[in-house]
Amino acid sequence: MRRLRVDWPACKAHGLCxxxxxxxxxxxxxGYPVVTGDVPEDLLRLAKAAVSACPVNALRLxxxxxxx
Amino acid sequence: xxxxxxxxxxxxxxxxxSYQEHLDAHGTLPAxxxxxxxxxxEGAGLRxxxxxxxxxxxxxxxxxxxxxxxxxxxxxTEGEPAIRKDSTLLMHVPHLVLDGxxxxxxxxxARESLIAVHSGLVAEAVTQAVAQRxxxxxxxxxxxxxxxxxxSALTRSVLGGPALPFVxxxxxxxxxxxxxxxxxxxxxxxxxxxxxxxxxxxxxxxxLTVRGRDxxxxxxxxxxxxxxVLDTAGETDVQAVLAGGYAGTWLSAPRALDVPVxxxxxxxxxxxxxxxxxxxxxxxxxxxxARYLAGQSAGQCGPCANGLPALAAAWELxxxxxxxxxxxxxxxxxxxxxxxxxxxxxxxxxxxxxxSALEAFxxxxxxxxxxxxxxxxxxxxx
Ligand code: SF4
Ligand code: SF4
Numbered sequence: 001m002r003r004l005r006v007d008w009p010a011c012k013a014h015g016l017c018x019x020x021x022x023x024x025x026x027x028x029x030x031g032y033p034v035v036t037g038d039v040p041e042d043l044l045r046l047a048k049a050a051v052s053a054c055p056v057n058a059l060r061l062x063x064x065x066x067x068x
Numbered sequence: 069x070x071x072x073x074x075x076x077x078x079x080x081x082x083x084x085x086s087y088q089e090h091l092d093a094h095g096t097l098p099a100x101x102x103x104x105x106x107x108x109x110e111g112a113g114l115r116x117x118x119x120x121x122x123x124x125x126x127x128x129x130x131x132x133x134x135x136x137x138x139x140x141x142x143x144x145t146e147g148e149p150a151i152r153k154d155s156t157l158l159m160h161v162p163h164l165v166l167d168g169x170x171x172x173x174x175x176x177x178a179r180e181s182l183i184a185v186h187s188g189l190v191a192e193a194v195t196q197a198v199a200q201r202x203x204x205x206x207x208x209x210x211x212x213x214x215x216x217x218x219x220s221a222l223t224r225s226v227l228g229g230p231a232l233p234f235v236x237x238x239x240x241x242x243x244x245x246x247x248x249x250x251x252x253x254x255x256x257x258x259x260x261x262x263x264x265x266x267x268x269x270x271x272x273x274x275x276l277t278v279r280g281r282d283x284x285x286x287x288x289x290x291x292x293x294x295x296x297v298l299d300t301a302g303e304t305d306v307q308a309v310l311a312g313g314y315a316g317t318w319l320s321a322p323r324a325l326d327v328p329v330x331x332x333x334x335x336x337x338x339x340x341x342x343x344x345x346x347x348x349x350x351x352x353x354x355x356x357x358a359r360y361l362a363g364q365s366a367g368q369c370g371p372c373a374n375g376l377p378a379l380a381a382a383w384e385l386x387x388x389x390x391x392x393x394x395x396x397x398x399x400x401x402x403x404x405x406x407x408x409x410x411x412x413x414x415x416x417x418x419x420x421x422x423x424s425a426l427e428a429f430x431x432x433x434x435x436x437x438x439x440x441x442x443x444x445x446x447x448x449x450x
Binding site for chain 2: 007011028029031032034060065
């Protein structure tokens with residue numbers, strides 16, 4: 001399982017991530033991504049595609065880790 | 069019966085402004101090993117007093133175990149206009165804070181420590197205090213504003229960048245912008261640590277800014293009720309209370325009076341207890357707060373830049389009375405849209421404030437459906 005994170009200051013609401021990975025990302029009223037859940041193994045390839053589709057590198061795919 | 073909530077551990081009398089006065093009043097700081105400092109923080113259950121309430125011992129341990137020499141920053145900024153407790157502490161007992169900073173630096177093996185403040189009287193007091201001490205501490209003055217004291221914004225400012233929050237993949241205490249760990253700790257937390265080093269086992273106290281008819285900084289034991297604090301402060305005209313900070317939780321009286329001031333109850337945060345008197349309109353107070361928070365947004369994250377002004381506008385419609393149909397639903401939806409979707413906690417806090425206000429002022433909101441309630445507009449410090 002991996003976690004999608006948006007670099008909010010970088011994100012410019014291009015919305016490509018939601019087109020590539022509608023299973024986990026939709027867009028809010030203003031066109032910014034809403035992440036709807038973590039990414040399981042079978043969605044990993046699509047999630048990676050969504051990350052590279054973002055023109056401003058604002059989407060990240062991180063390992064799940066505890067906060068400290 | 070009045071329950072005296074006041075204690076005097078942190079805000080000792082007389083004020084100890086010079087280093088010598090401080091040593092006379094508090095004694096020398098015991099030489100502790102790093103693990104002993106962490107054990108003290110753990111034993112006393114100290115938590116961050118800047119707002120987030122994160123356990124100090126865990127953060128110290130994380131920074132101590134990180135790669136590279138940590139940078140330690142005492143956060144003495146106080147960007148929120150209603151809060152006075154940190155500046156009061158720094159103006160009264162600056163050396164207690166600086167002792168705590170020295171302990172934290174020791175705990176994590178840091179060679180560099182800094183204290184960050186906003187410009188003005190506090191910066192002057194801190195600069196004078198630092199100059200009297202044997203240890204080396206830098207004073208860093210950050211630009212004014214609500215956000216410049218946010219941990220990641222502060223770190224960036226200290227490292228020469230703009231005072232704007234950034235998204236972290238891992239906590240600053242694990243890895244900061246330069247790779248090495250950065251420990252940012254509120255000044256009150258550090259002062260508590262310095263007291264623990266001298267009087268291990270004494271129950272830690274916390275500072276509150278109580279704002280009603282007067283503005284007072286009170287020191288209390290964690291867990292006292294809001295009612296006991298307001299009683300001690302002499303605030304008797306209580307319609308509702310905003311607890312924690314501007315991005316805090318609204319509670320309506322009389323229920324609010326029985327709620328404890330604690331991390332667990334979510335009422336401690338940055339230590340504000342703002343009293344709304346009976347003759348003031350709560351909905352107008354919320355609208356002002358929502359507008360204030362929208363104005364503090366750095367505008368760099370889309371959901372925050374769009375959602376906070378939209379939230380403020382919705383509350384303003386409600387405050388004016390006879391709002392368009394669906395305004396309350398819209399507030400709920402907007403709170404959901406901003407929560408957790410920014411580089412810093414501002415939108416999350418605005419969501420907490422808005423949601424708690426819907427509950428605390430539910431009856432007033434019903435009145436506002438047909439028109440203004442007729443009470444005077446609240447006046448909040450901005
Ligand atoms: S593609 Fe990138 S910039 Fe566009 S909405 Fe997604 S994260 Fe934001
Ligand atoms: S969440 Fe809002 S206040 Fe925080 S950094 Fe982003 S735009 Fe600025």
